[in-house]
Amino acid sequence: MVAHFLRLKLTLLGNTLRRSIWQTIGLCFALLYALFAVGGLVIAAIIGGGMDPLLTGHVITLAGAITVLCWWIVPVFVFGVDQTLDPQRFTTFAIPHRALISGLAVAGLVSVPGVATALAASGSALAWWRAPWLIPVALLGAALGVVACVVGSRAVTTALAPLLESRRYREVVAVVAIVPLVLIGPAIGWASEEIGAVSKEASGGAVTVTADGSLFTAVLARFGELAAWTPFGAPWSLPVAVHEGAWGVVAARLAITVGTIAVLWLIWTRSLAKALVTPSVGGGKGVRSKGLGWFGRFPATPVGAVAARCTTYWIRDPRYAAGISVIFLMPVILWLPARSSDNLELLLLAGPVVAWVLAFSVSNDVGYDYTAFALHVATGTTGRADRWGRALPVLVFGTVLVVLIALLTLALSGRWDLTAPLLGICLGTLGLTLGVSSVVSARLVYPVPKPGESPLKSPQGAAMATMLAQFLAMIVVMLLALPLLGIGIWAMASGNLVVGVVTLVIGLAEGAVLLVVGIRMGARTFDRRAPELLQQVQAFP
Structure with a gap:
């Protein structure tokens, strides 16, 4: 046997x-x-x-x-x-x-x-x-x-x-x-x-x-x-x-x-x-809900509908829980080694890391949709509506969260003089990574736990495909972030206020430009490959 x-x-x-x-x-x-x-x-x-x-x-x-x-x-x-x-x-x-x-x-x-x-x-x-x-x-x-x-x-x-x-x-x-x-x-x-x-x-x-x-x-x-x-x-x-x-x-x-x-x-x-x-069926007990939830808060447009559904995923889908727990615990994780090494400036890494994790989280949203992605194809959802709808929840809530974490780490480390360059790096990382994720999710999909299944399950072939896709996307993000990181490190090392403000401006500009460019590229790829993406997610083991 x-x-x-x-x-x-x-x-x-x-x-x-x-x-x-x-x-x-x-x-x-x-x-x-x-x-x-x-x-x-x-x-x-x-x-x-x-x-x-x-x-x-x-x-x-x-x-x-x-x-x-x-x-x-x-x-x-x-x-x-x-x-x-x-x-x-x-x-x-x-x-x-x-x-x-x-x-x-x-x-x-x-x-x-x-x-x-x-x-x-x-x-x-x-x-x-x-x-x-x-x-x-x-x-x-x-x-x-x-x-x-x-x-x-x-x-x-x-x-x-x-x-x-x-x-x-x-x-x-x-x-x-x-x-x-x-x-x-x-x-x-x-x-x-x-x-x-x-x-x-x-x-x-x-x-x-x-x-x-x-x-x-x-x-x-x-x-x-x-x-x-x-x-x-x-x-x-x-x-x-x-x-x-x-x-x-x-x-x-x-x-x-x-x-x-x-x-x-x-x-x-x-x-x-x-x-x-007694095999698990997932989902747990149902909960009564009143009203339309997030669908009643977002505009009644294709972009608003996709954004409302994605926001509901973030709040109620257990498959997203692990990523959210890492985000909220990141300052704690960095606080302990920073405290033991008497170098509280290590805490400043929390903001950029959280920005990257949040923005990269939508790089396989199509895979998490599973067969529900058929609604996008059947209703003729445009690539622009799909890409912006998936990016807006992360952009809105992520911006607030990243700024709060950055300010918290600045307060704990006592380095308020680094506020401008740190915010520039955090917001720039959030925008450019979100743009890259918008392209990646229209090109690469890999197996993930199906809706209702335990987040601990890893479908056949998922580990290798996940590592390969994340590695390629990480390389692209690092290359695009090099100019911003370079001037940001210069600003933090020199303590020059002017260079810090320049870092903030460059971070906002680069993040916004690459976000728009990434969403447009992802939208064109989505319009061209939507049926193929549906075939791929339906073939997941």
Whole structure:
């Protein structure tokens, strides 16, 4: 049964690549990059093992702990559950539950991240080449670490998927998923305190830091020991404990690893069993509404109708919730590292980043419409009405939000002298990115969760197409923003008021011009490709 799942996963992957040449190219680039990165990591492990095996073991423990944490968090926050083999599609085949779980677990490794993780984990065992008898122990730890990655990822995403079907819980899940990002600042401060403590001990002679007196080695050893006692780092630390002859520690860490995998397997099994018996239908309970909502607030024109519908999406569609949570938490995310580094000017990045995220959010609005896009084609909605209708909500509400965030960060950092250049960069970024998004959304569409589905779901082939489209659009945005960013950085560095005002003027002018040009180009492309766009969204898996 496991072999059958592997063949099915490879067949589906091959069909996806044959359907889209761009996905094939993107997969090739991703594989080459992954092989290059894995090769570099394995070589570093071999060299480190030859110089200091114990220190290398601590580094591998830290890297493994971070890898497991990323496998658990990133799919929830970015891509969601891989739906290439959607378990609900096997409901009518009466497959034994244990066989279904095992097949899905093994098939979960058939991806670029899965292959890269397995190769890197196996190659890390070569760090113990000076003590060959430890290589089997390292391979066992690596295998358990990879199992923890896959099973943990599936357990977390499967357990959380039903929650996002309810509007009450999706914001909570989004905040929980963003916690690791928020903790970056405290982690850096904690690391600094640990380094200071070790340095104090070393200078006072209270303890022997290392055999060669290396402070850096002592810090890595301390963090490696701490990570080794967590479910994330325990499997990777087994060869270190065996090397030191601490058999009690080996048994304890092995128990932590096996216990964690068992708990995660149980969570995944029960969550999947519940999902197969009572599959989620999304949407939650209906809510009575009075009046026409946003359709009564916007003008009764084609542009107003599209703008009202898009505004309703932003407020009520759970698929937009993750992006909104990032926007509102951006000042908090930047506040922590800025506070720990005593450089509050880092907060000023929040405004431009929020402007970019907001404006780029409409780059795949056609994909989010799904079959509802047929209304635009059937009613003969012009490209101009469609492009302006999608851009106006972001332009109106986004301008207010970006300005408020910029003023907030200026107040927190105490740099009111940078008001003009910062507002110029923020508003210019909002306008030019919105213009680029208006063109991109008429040219490139990629699969997204369908209306009513959980935002955690990621349709087949969506990850590669999403990354490729966003990468191309980001390149264009960066190239167009270079003049504005250049003069803005000059104004902030020099503190010249005149240059700051010039930055504001250039930002407003460039943002407005590129917005109008982008909408006109997008409108012409939309008028020419509307039927083709409808075919593409209807063909989404």
